[in-house]
Amino acid sequence: MMLLRSLHADFLKIRRKGIWFLVFLAPIGLVTMQGLNFGLRFDYILRRYGDDLWGGLIENIEFFVPMALFLGCTLISSLVANIEHQMSSWKQLLALPVSRSSVFLAKFTLCVIVLSISCLLLPVFTAGLGLLLGFQTPLPIRELLTMGFYPYLAAWPLLALQLWLSLTFRNQALPVSIGIAAAILSPFTLDLSVWLPLNWATLAISDNSPLAYLLGGVSLGLFMLMISLLHFNRKDVD
Known part of the structure; x- marks a missing residue:
């Protein structure tokens, strides 16, 4: 019950904070970019992906999904944490009859x-773009949902890390810089070990065989969450 009360309070706090704007901006931005790409080069796209237009659309969007996710994890975590930092309300919040x-x-x-929600909107908007471009049905539901949620689950370690850093440091320069660096470097680290999160x-x-990366992402993310929770429970607040 305490968790639900805290969660309800946090939802109220994020109103007019720009978070919901980001939730819609990321999927709309990715889909709009590919809408322009397909619209301006449709003849070329038709020749290249003629046998599987849905696959071509999903493949082109998938390339940018990890970068968008890393930026999303960074900005959302920073905005959520910064609500308390800006209001200097940690002491008042933790003085309430709610556990840390x-x-x-x-x-x-x-x-x-x-x-x-953002990851769900991405396949929805992608399906809408495909239908708008005249792609045939049925929709590739499994592939669309895979594009939206598989990278997200695998990115949980970064989400846990970003929230930890954002809650720990009042100045958000460090966590935001780390998140942006991760997003920029991610396309260039694929030649390195598959063990690199x-x-x-x-x-x-x-x-x-994506199962190992999904399980690894969720498991490492929860492990980092537990470590950061222990640190938060012992940390002095300003």
């Missing part, structure tokens, strides 16, 4: 829900 664990887990749950979001949609 509930406060921390509510903020992580909020980030998960918000990003899940930064690669898991891409491998989850490009590898023939």
Whole structure:
């Protein structure tokens, strides 16, 4: 019950904070970019992906999904944490009859829900673009949902890390810089080890056996969440 009360309070706090704008901006931006790409080069696209136009559309969007996810994890975590930092309300918040664990887990749950909505909107908008371009039905539902959620689950370690850093540091320069660097570097680290968590979001949609990256992402993300929760429970607040 304490977790639910904290989560409800956090949802009220994010109103007019720009978070919902970001939730819609990312999928709309990715789909609009490919809408322009397909619209301006439709004859070339038709020749290249004529046998599988849906696959071609999904493939072109998938390339940018990990980068968008890393930026989303960074910005959402920073905005959620910065609400308390800007208002200097940590002492008042933690003085309430609500456990520190509930406060921390509510903020992580909020980030998960918000990003899940964005990841659901991406396949919905992609399907809409495909239908607008005249692609044939039935829709490739499985491939669309895979594009939206597989990279997201594999990116949980970065989400847990970003929330931890954002809640720990009042100045958001460090966590935001790390998140932006991860997004920029992610396309160039694929030649490195598959054990590098930064690669898991891409491998989850490009590898023939994505289960290991999904399980690895969720497991490492939850492990980092537990470590950051222990740190938060012992940390002095300003």
